Amino acid sequence: MNVYEAIERRRDVRTEFTGEVVDDAVLTRVLGAAHRAPSVGMSQPWDFVVVRDPATLAAFADHVAQEREAYAAELPPERAERLAPITVEGVRRAGTGVVVTHDPDRGGPQVLGRRTVPGTGLASTYLAVQNLWLAATAEGLGVGWVSFYREERLRALVGAPARVQVVAWLCVGPVTSLAEVPDLERHHWRSRRPLADAVHTERWSDQHESEGA
Numbered sequence: 063m064n065v066y067e068a069i070e071r072r073r074d075v076r077t078e079f080t081g082e083v084v085d086d087a088v089l090t091r092v093l094g095a096a097h098r099a100p101s102v103g104m105s106q107p108w109d110f111v112v113v114r115d116p117a118t119l120a121a122f123a124d125h126v127a128q129e130r131e132a133y134a135a136e137l138p139p140e141r142a143e144r145l146a147p148i149t150v151e152g153v154r155r156a157g158t159g160v161v162v163t164h165d166p167d168r169g170g171p172q173v174l175g176r177r178t179v180p181g182t183g184l185a186s187t188y189l190a191v192q193n194l195w196l197a198a199t200a201e202g203l204g205v206g207w208v209s210f211y212r213e214e215r216l217r218a219l220v221g222a223p224a225r226v227q228v229v230a231w232l233c234v235g236p237v238t239s240l241a242e243v244p245d246l247e248r249h250h251w252r253s254r255r256p257l258a259d260a261v262h263t264e265r266w267s268d269q270h271e272s273e274g275a
């Protein structure tokens with residue numbers, strides 16, 4: 063699969079996990095791809111905690127279910143109705159969670175390139191996530207990003223130190239198929255902006271914005 067195909071086929075997966083656990087050698091290749099991401103000043107601020115203990119998966123899934131309910135309760139009725147059919151996690155079914163953490167101290171105080179744009183540190187960790195996601199797609203696996211969690215709760219679940227930021231729980235596992243259309247689009251939650259709205263010439267302009275904020 064070439065890179066464009068992987069980008070095209072990549073999908074956020076919630077319900078299509080088969081229930082089989084991803085092979086260790088394949089997971090190591092995928093984590094290797096994540097670990098080759100670019101990073102500001104070559105700081106490599108990411109770490110990956112591989113979670114398969116059913117008790118931890120269950121505890122996290124229960125926590126996410128609670129947070130999803132809290133989110134739904136804050137929505138206007140019309141939005142809450144649209145959320146109802148959207149599953150927000152495949153934690154148990156994927157069988158493997160990869161918790162991605164970000165260490166802002168990695169690379170020392172003088173990270174080359176981070177001085178004027180502090181966000182480049184965290185951006186580096188997110189790039190590792192994208193590498194992981196695309197490599198997993200090329201391996202025929204599914205990945206589901208879960209962010210419906212309280213950071214302190216997940217930090218405690220995986221024993222991460224206080225200085226690191228817990229940036230993602232990724233459900234990783236074999237899938238029956240990858241959907242062609244994102245779930246959120248299929249359920250009329252939100253659709254993809256046209257490329258022409260995102261590309262500007264010479265100066266930033268919102269005159270061609272078709273959907274607004």
Ligand SMILES: Cc1cc2nc3c(=O)[nH]c(=O)nc-3n(C[C@H](O)[C@H](O)[C@H](O)COP(=O)(O)O)c2cc1C
Pocket residue numbers: 072073074075076149150151207208209210243244245246
């Ligand atoms: C930072 C981030 C956090 C996300 N958190 C969640 C989440 O908590 N639950 C969920 O179902 N999807 C989550 N997603 C997936 C998005 O909903 C998904 O990427 C988007 O709907 C587009 O679909 P696609 O990835 O299949 O193209 C997250 C994605 C990103 C990039």
